[in-house]
Amino acid sequence: MIDLFAFDFMQNALFASVLVSVICGVIGTLIVINRMVFIAGGIAHGSYGGIGLALYFGIAPMLGASLFALFLGLVIAYITHQNSTRIDSLIGVIWAFGMALGIVMTDLTPGYNVDLMSYLFGAILSVSNEDIYGMSSVFVLVLAFALLFYKQLLAMSFDAQFAKLRGVNVTLLYFGLVLMTALGVVIVIRAVGLILVIALLTIPPYIAEKMTNSMGSMMLISSLLSVLFCVTGLVLSSFFNLSAGASIIMVGSISFFIQFLYSKWRT
Amino acid sequence: MQNDIEINNLFFSYDGTSxxxxxTLQYNSKDFLAIIGPNGGGKSTLLKMMIGLLQPLQGEVLLFGKSPLHVSHEIAYVPQDTIANKDFPIKVLDVVLMGRLSKSKFFAPYSKEDYAIAYEMLDKVGMKGFENQKINALSGGQRQRVFIARALACDAKIIFLDEPTASIDTAGQMSMFQLLKTLNKTVGIVIVSHDVNVALNYATKVAHVNKTLYLHDVSKEESFTLAQNPKEHICPIELICARRCNHLHKELL
Structure with a gap:
């Protein structure tokens, strides 16, 4: 097993796993306690439209996806802020629109056929150094955001009205959170794929939430759980020659079911 | 003299429904104001306008002579006990610390003084020893006490409470109101309640809201008489019907 991690691509994959895990642990905690999982899902799927547009206009796909995800984030934050009763349907529309736009635009792009599967399940074993730089910057941004605004984020997540009355600019903070989510989701998709992002954003925080009584330790436990899932998944995938992304998700999902049944059995 | 709360000719509607x-209402912090009235009568809406969470369609609300959102650091709000997320990872002490948000430095963690105040306020509401419990492991009444401690930690001049006893049993309700009554010696209390008895036994002013507002004074002498003679009481019917009237109706007894 030590031999396995002697390969460059494996080291990159491992390093990417750690970065991704922390980004997902921090953002995931915030979106789970704010009940924004569906919003993250909408942005993640919708950002495929950005890839399609980028291919069509001949710019870097990741740049297109990031810009498009930030744009969708702004739209979604604006909609949820204005009208909080019909958000689910509206996000559903954005979700589907983004994916369809992405596929139509790649259809229209001559001579190039992007692999939708790698977008869905990622390619953690082929993470490049540039990807690592991108992830590292988002990693720093997300950590800075969570640390600097920790008090305010906790207050907003727990009781937004009270936070507002205590002088927290809840609107700005909420927009900030949605944009951080968009940025985090996109940069992580490149390496591990859309499905794994959603899995890592929801499963570890969901398990961690039951184990702690503070938001900070929920972030920490989520990050550690994600690292555990990623490493276990990677090892299993190389031993049994399976897809890395899907193996990681399987490990996470099985842990989720075990935890779920255990908590049901205990009560 | 300037009133702490001054509401003048206020109108409000949701989507065209008035x-x-x-x-019109004047309030001073020495009073214990109960806002009562039927469901959908506009009690909570009025409260939200008093603290600036909603803007009136017409008319004005002044808190300490200013617009509510400009003085939000001088007031505190205790919401209805509706916790949607049962597993929210936060402990009692951290909830109370939120009351120090506007007093503490923006980027820094809470100071020692903030912690000292949080501990003191938990003691004041009788929740000492619960600091490290998960907030949702508490009973409804205990949770409301924590929210009151959080409001006290704000250093507010008036505390607004929306149905603080909705999910509490009768004994718990009485001790909650007793607590509020004690707190009223130093801080203004404005409470929304559907319970007429609260208004009669603890409030010094009762506003009945059902689209329009009628204000009743419950003077000390009357409360005293009430305690002395259970047969001679403020007639709840007049509160429910919301008519201006003299409060003691001996002729009805």
Whole structure:
């Protein structure tokens, strides 16, 4: 097993796993306690439209996806802020629109056929150094955001009205959170794929939430759980020659079911 | 003298349906104001306008002579006990610390003084020893006490409470109101309640809101008489019907 991690691509994959895990642990905690999982899902799927547009206009796909995800984030934050009763349907529309736009635009792009599967399940074993730089910057941004605004984020997540009355600019903070989510989701998709992002954003925080009584330790436990899932998944995938992304998700999902049944059995 | 809360000819509607009409009210912090009235009568809406969470369609609300959102650091709000997320990872002490948000430095963690105040306020509401419990492991009444401690930690001059006893049993309700009554010696209390008895036994002013507002004074002498003679009481019917009237109706007994 030590031999396995002697390969460059494996080291990159491992390093990417750690970065991704922390980004997902921090953002995931915030979106789970704010009940924004569906919003993250909408942005993640919708950002495929950005890839399609980028291919069509001949710019870097990741740049297109990031810009498009930030744009969708702004739209979604604006909609949820204005009208909080019909958000689910509206996000559903954005979700589907983004994916369809992405596929139509790649259809229209001559001579190039992007692999939708790698977008869905990622390619953690082929993470490049540039990807690592991108992830590292988002990693720093997300950590800075969570640390600097920790008090305010906790207050907003727990009781937004009270936070507002205590002088927290809840609107700005909420927009900030949605944009951080968009940025985090996109940069992580490149390496591990859309499905794994959603899995890592929801499963570890969901398990961690039951184990702690503070938001900070929920972030920490989520990050550690994600690292555990990623490493276990990677090892299993190389031993049994399976897809890395899907193996990681399987490990996470099985842990989720075990935890779920255990908590049901205990009560 | 300037009133702490001054509401002048306020109107409000949701999507064209009129909810509040021509509301006028003066309030001073020494009073215990109970806002009562039927469901959908506009009690909570009025409260939200008093603290600036909603803007009136017409008319004005002044808190300490200013617009509510400009003085939000001088007031505190205790919401209804509706916790949607049962597993929210936060302990009692951290909830109370939130009351120090506007007093503490923006980027820094809470100071020692903030912690000292949080501990003191938990003691004040009788929740000492619960600091490290998960907030949702508490009972409804205990949770409301924590929210009151959080409001006290704000250093507020007036505390607004929306149905603080909705999910509490009768004994718990009585001790909650007793607590509020004690707190009223130093801080203004404005409470929304559907319970007429609260108004009669603890409030010094009762506002009945059902689209329009009628204000009743419950003077000390009357409360005293009430305690002395259970047969001679403020007639709840007049509160429910919301008519201006003299409070003691001996002729009805």
């Amino acid at each position: 909810v509040l009409e021509d509301i």
